[in-house]
Each structure stands twice: as structure tokens, then as C-alpha cells.
Amino acid sequence: DTAVSQTPKYLVTQMGNDKSIKCEQNLGHDTMYWYKQDSKKFLKIMFSYNNKELIINETVPNRFSPKxxxxxxxxxxxxxxxxxxSAVYFCASSxxxxSYExxxxPGTRLTVT
Amino acid sequence: AQSVTQLDSHVSVSEGTPVLLRCNYSSSYSPSLFWYVQHPNKGLQLLLKYTSAATLVKGINGFEAEFKKSETSFHLTKPSAHMSDAAEYFCVVTPRVAGGTSYGKLTFGQGTILTVHP
Structure with missing residues (x-):
């Protein structure tokens, strides 16, 4: 059983389009996160939700909307x-x-052409 | 504010030799520190964590790390490298903010790619 799953795994799309990435966790955790890993492998938190409530919203363009x-x-x-x-987007939960852990x-590799 | 610096972007070792991946941190508060590993095309897996208990922390797969406050370091070591250890390793810091919560705000280092030669 996959603990934290994301779909799709790969996403190639053109500039100007709208796309969604989905994340599900079956661990019974209260808190979930989105991270962005850029081309230099640098990972940065974007958002965090606790029991469906937004608790972290880093400086991310408002084109990005978590739900x-x-x-x-x-x-x-x-x-x-x-x-x-264009980056790899990781979902996480705690x-x-x-909880620190x-x-x-597995990540979603988004390529915008 | 907190930050993490991984001193080597690439480390190459031979199988059976020791591994040392270096990490220095800065934090305005007492930190919690972690090492995560990312195998190719996989998500990140927690190797070990320091959260203010023993300064020498043992993790999975024979890895360990020592928290040295005076040196602001949290280097990752393993006595004998295995081919399966080849991956990218991330040092991570989060502040243990007064009040007990940091809202899970992890700050990642730039990563160190470990290559293991036969």
C-alpha cells in the first residue's frame, strides 16, 4: 500500500494552460504539505494544511491554489x-x-513548454 | 530564520569504505535536524532525526549523525558504504519554536549526491 500517492507522475503541458496535481495519504495524518523541487534539486515548502485548514502559505504566486x-x-x-x-512537486504528510517526521x-514532474 | 549548508554537492566512495556527508546549519531557535534520502525517481525517505535528546543519532541502514552545537554541524556518517546507498541526501532543519510548534516548516539543504563505486 502506498502511504502518500500523487497523480500524475509526469505532466507535460504548454504555457498558459491550467493543470491540477492530486495527492492522497492513507496514513490517517492530520497535516499535508506541498513542496517544489527546482532544477537544482532545491526543495522549498509551498503550502501546508492541517485538518483542511491552511496553515503555511509561503511566497507563492496566487496562480497556485491548494485545495x-x-x-x-x-x-x-x-x-x-x-x-x-517546471519542477518536481512533492506532496508530504505528517x-x-x-510532528517533525x-x-x-513520489513526486510529480511538471514540464511546461 | 534558519538555513542549511551541505558542504559537498557530490561525494564519491568505494563500496566498503566510510561515508561522510557534511551539513552545517543556522537557526534562531534550538533546532531539530534531519537527514532525508532520495533515490532516483523516488520520494524522500527519513533516515534519522535529532530533536534534543541524545546528540548521537542512529538511523536506518546503518547511518548515524552527531549534533554538535559548538560547530553548528550535523554530519551524516556510515562506517561501510553499500552500493544501495547511492542516492541524494538532504540535510534539513526546523526550529523548535517557543510554544512547541514550528508548523512543520522544514528548510532543506541543497543536497549531496552520493556515488558508490564497486
Whole structure:
């Protein structure tokens, strides 16, 4: 059983399009995260939700909108995609908001052409 | 504010020889520190964590790390490298903010790619 899963694994799209990435965790965790890993492998947190409530919102363009329909799911919708959005996006979860151990999904490689 | 510097972008060792991956941190608060490993095309897996208990921390797959406050370091070591250790390793810091929560805000280093030769 996959603990944290993401779909799709690969996403190739053109500039200006709107796309979504989905994340699901079956660990019963309360908190979920989205990270962006750029071409230099640098990982940076984007958002965090705890029990469907947004608790971390880093300096991310408002073209990025997370949505958490329930605490097991955290989706990421991106409007008007730009070349600079090309990256690997990782979803993660942790048991509570102040649990240090985070479990990561396999990543979604987004390529914008 | 906190930051992490991984001193080597690439480390190459022979199978059976020791591994040393270096990490220095800065943090405005007492830190919690972690090492994560990322195998090719896979997600990140937690190797070990330091959260203010023993300064020498043992993790999975024979890895360990020592928290040295005076040197602001948290280097990752393994006595004998195995081919399966080849991966990218990330040192991570999060502040243990007064009040007990940091809201899971991890700050990642730039990563160190470990290559293991037969």
C-alpha cells in the first residue's frame, strides 16, 4: 500500500494552460504539505494544511491554489502555467502539525513548454 | 530564520569504505535536524532525526549523525558504504519554536549526491 500517492507522475503541458496535481495519504495524518523541487534539486515548502485548514502559505504566486476536500487529500491547482513552473512537486504528510517526521510522495514532474 | 549548508554537492566512495556527508546549519531557535534520502525517481525517505535528546543519532541502514552545537554541524556518517546507498541526501532543519510548534516548516539543504563505486 502506498502511504502518500500523487497523480500524475509526469505532466507535460504548454504555457498558459491550467493543470491540477492530486495527492492522497492513507496514513490517517492530520497535516499535508506541498513542496517544489527546482532544477537544482532545491526543495522549498509551498503550502501546508492541517485538518483542511491552511496553515503555511509561503511566497507563492496566487496562480497556485491548494485545495483540501478532506484531511486525506491535498490537491494543487495551477493556473496560467509559466516556464518557470517546471519542477518536481512533492506532496508530504505528517501525523500532526508539529510532528517533525514528514512522509513524502513520489513526486510529480511538471514540464511546461 | 534558519538555513542549511551541505558542504559537498557530490561525494564519491568505494563500496566498503566510510561515508561522510557534511551539513552545517543556522537557526534562531534550538533546532531539530534531519537527514532525508532520495533515490532516483523516488520520494524522500527519513533516515534519522535529532530533536534534543541524545546528540548521537542512529538511523536506518546503518547511518548515524552527531549534533554538535559548538560547530553548528550535523554530519551524516556510515562506517561501510553499500552500493544501495547511492542516492541524494538532504540535510534539513526546523526550529523548535517557543510554544512547541514550528508548523512543520522544514528548510532543506541543497543536497549531496552520493556515488558508490564497486
Amino acid at each position: 483540501s476536500p478532506d484531511k486525506a487529500h491535498l490537491n494543487l491547482h495551477i493556473n496560467s502555467l509559466e516556464l518557470g513552473d 501525523q500532526w502539525v508539529d 514528514q512522509y513524502f510522495g
